[in-house]
Amino acid sequence: QVQLQESGPGLVKPSQTLSLTCTVSGGSISSGSYYWSWIRQPAGKGLEWIGRIYTSGSTNYNPSLKSRVTISVDTSKNQFSLKLSSVTAADTAVYYCASKLWVWGQGTLVTVSS
Amino acid sequence: QTVVTQEPSLTVSPGGTVTLTCASSTGAVTSGYYPNWFQQKPGQAPRALIYSTSNKHSWTPARFSGSLLGGKAALTLSGVQPEDEAEYYCLLYYGGAGVFGGGTKLTVL
Numbered sequence: 001q002v003q004l005q006e007s008g009p010g011l012v013k014p015s016q017t018l019s020l021t022c023t024v025s026g027g028s029i030s031s032g033s034y035y036w037s038w039i040r041q042p043a044g045k046g047l048e049w050i051g052r053i054y055t056s057g058s059t060n061y062n063p064s065l066k067s068r069v070t071i072s073v074d075t076s077k078n079q080f081s082l083k084l085s086s087v088t089a090a091d092t093a094v095y096y097c098a099s100k101l102w103v104w105g106q107g108t109l110v111t112v113s114s
Numbered sequence: 115q116t117v118v119t120q121e122p123s124l125t126v127s128p129g130g131t132v133t134l135t136c137a138s139s140t141g142a143v144t145s146g147y148y149p150n151w152f153q154q155k156p157g158q159a160p161r162a163l164i165y166s167t168s169n170k171h172s173w174t175p176a177r178f179s180g181s182l183l184g185g186k187a188a189l190t191l192s193g194v195q196p197e198d199e200a201e202y203y204c205l206l207y208y209g210g211a212g213v214f215g216g217g218t219k220l221t222v223l
C-alpha cells in the first residue's frame with residue numbers, strides 16, 4: 001500500500017516561495033498511469049484543489065493559482081514537490097499530497113507570516 | 115469561476131438513509147466530470163470514498179454508494195452508523211482541473 005508524507009518549512013515569510021515535498025513509500029512514483037496531487041485546507045474551511053502531475057510529467061493547475069504554482073516530480077528520490085510563489089497570509093493552510101486522490105498524506109501546516 | 119455546491123449540513127438518524135448532492139454552476143453533472151467523494155473527520159486527512167461517479171475503493175463501506183441524480187452527483191448512505199458523522203466533500207473535474215464543493219457536515223442524531 002502506497003503511503004505519502006509531506007515535508008517542508010512550517011513558516012514562510014510573505015512574498016517568498018512556499019516549497020513542499022511529498023515522499024512516496026510502498027511503491028514507485030513512476031509506475032503505472034498515476035497522477036500525484038496537492039490539495040490545501042485553511043483552518044476551519046474546505047478543501048482547495050491545487051494541481052496534479054502525471055507520471056508522464058504533464059500537469060494541471062487550479063486556474064486561480066496557476067500563475068504561482070509549479071508541481072514537479074523527482075523519480076530518483078520517489079518524491080514530488082509543490083512550489084507556490086509570492087505567498088500571502090491567504091496561503092496559510094494545511095497542505096496535503098495525494099496519490100490519484102485515493103491515498104492521502106497526513107498533511108502539513110504551513111503558516112505565512114513575517 | 116466555476117462553483118461546486120453541496121448542502122452545508124444534513125442530519126440523519128442512526129439506521130436511516132441520507133443523500134448528499136453535488137451541483138455544478140456550469141449545468142448538469144455528468145460522468146465526464148468524474149465525480150469523487152471524500153469523508154473527513156475532525157483532525158484527520160480526507161479519506162476517499164467514491165471515484166468516477168460510483169466506483170468504490172476497497173476500503174469503502176458497502177453502505178456508501180455514488181450516482182448521478184437529477185443533474186447532480188449524489189452520495190447515498192444507507193443504514194447510517196454513528197461513525198459516519200463527518201464532513202463530506204465532492205470533487206468535479208473541469209478540463210483536467212479539479213474543483214471541490216464546499217462540503218456537507220453530516221450529523222447523526
